[in-house]
Amino acid sequence: xLSIRGAQEEEPPDAQLMRLDNMLLAEGVSGPEKGGGSAAAAAAAAxxxVGPDNSAEHSDYRAKLTxxxxxxxxxLEKYEQACNEFTTHVMNLLRxxxxxxxxxxxxxxxxxGIIHRKFSSIQMQLKQSTxxxxxxxxxxxxxxxxKRRNFNKQATEILNEYFYSxxxxxxxxxxxxxxxxxxxxxxxxxVSNWFGNKRIRYKKNIGKFQEExxxxxxKTAVSAASVSAHGSQANSPSTPNSAGGxxxxxxxxxxxxx
DNA sequence: CCCTATGATTCCGT
DNA sequence: ACGGAATCATAGGG
Numbered sequence: 001x002l003s004i005r006g007a008q009e010e011e012p013p014d015a016q017l018m019r020l021d022n023m024l025l026a027e028g029v030s031g032p033e034k035g036g037g038s039a040a041a042a043a044a045a046a047x048x049x050v051g052p053d054n055s056a057e058h059s060d061y062r063a064k065l066t067x068x069x070x071x072x073x074x075x076l077e078k079y080e081q082a083c084n085e086f087t088t089h090v091m092n093l094l095r096x097x098x099x100x101x102x103x104x105x106x107x108x109x110x111x112x113g114i115i116h117r118k119f120s121s122i123q124m125q126l127k128q129s130t131x132x133x134x135x136x137x138x139x140x141x142x143x144x145x146x147k148r149r150n151f152n153k154q155a156t157e158i159l160n161e162y163f164y165s166x167x168x169x170x171x172x173x174x175x176x177x178x179x180x181x182x183x184x185x186x187x188x189x190x191v192s193n194w195f196g197n198k199r200i201r202y203k204k205n206i207g208k209f210q211e212e213x214x215x216x217x218x219k220t221a222v223s224a225a226s227v228s229a230h231g232s233q234a235n236s237p238s239t240p241n242s243a244g245g246x247x248x249x250x251x252x253x254x255x256x257x258x
Numbered sequence: 259c260c261c262t263a264t265g266a267t268t269c270c271g272t
Numbered sequence: 273a274c275g276g277a278a279t280c281a282t283a284g285g286g
Contacts, residue, residue, distance in 0.1 A: 143266085144267080145266050146266095146280095146282070149283080150282095151264090156264095189266095196266095196275065196276075197266085199276080200275090200276060200277065204277095
């Protein structure tokens with residue numbers, strides 16, 4: 001009713017609308033019809049983390065995204081159409097009224113402006129809820145926590161061997177991480193995650209890991225012994241244990257119940 | 259179904 | 273950018 005001067009300037013406060021538009025575009029909802037969407041989704045999946053390109057999950061995600069996109073487009077179209085219809089309807093009414101009373105073009109313009117603002121606020125809502133839906137979808141499918149799989153036994157074996165044989169400084173270098181990742185067929189960041197988790201959990205409850213520590217200490221001791229027995233030089237294979245970081249589990253071969 | 263183990267993410271300090 | 277800590281979400285075993 002009272003926004004006459006706002007009729008011409010509709011831009012200034014709509015930073016949020018910009019954000020919504022940008023996000024919809026980036027997510028492939030409002031952009032190009034088909035190929036763009038999947039490309040954006042793939043990029044999103046790739047950037048979202050470790051994503052070993054699970055195409056089964058991924059196609060599911062894409063299907064849902066397409067669904068969202070279709071809904072969005074049909075709704076948008078519906079709103080647009082409704083807006084136009086309503087506008088022409090109002091125009092007709094005004095035209096009819098102009099027979100009984102004078103109606104300035106300014107008034108018509110004002111009415112049209114009001115209608116358009118109303119409908120664009122509805123569009124805004126639509127965009128917002130679409131964004132929300134996309135975010136939920138993303139968190140549902142792209143969050144790697146939701147499809148966590150344990151590493152296989154051999155991989156954890158290798159990782160544990162490294163951890164317990166470097167217990168004094170269980171911080172593998174970049175190269176070491178790469179090598180471990182290669183041996184375990186996991187990514188470097190997964191190796192980093194594993195060591196991060198292992199360090200904190202070991203430190204938090206050393207007692208719980210005592211048995212495991214002893215086991216791996218024994219295992220590496222055995223392999224070292226066999227190596228030195230086989231080879232000629234008695235080189236302790238990069239195991240200068242018990243320096244600074246974590247308390248050594250101090251292997252006790254015949255630790256029994258009292 | 260509950261509980262623990264575990265991989266991944268987030269927050270924060272450095 | 274990396275590591276510690278807390279937390280999330282699922283896997284796995286009883």
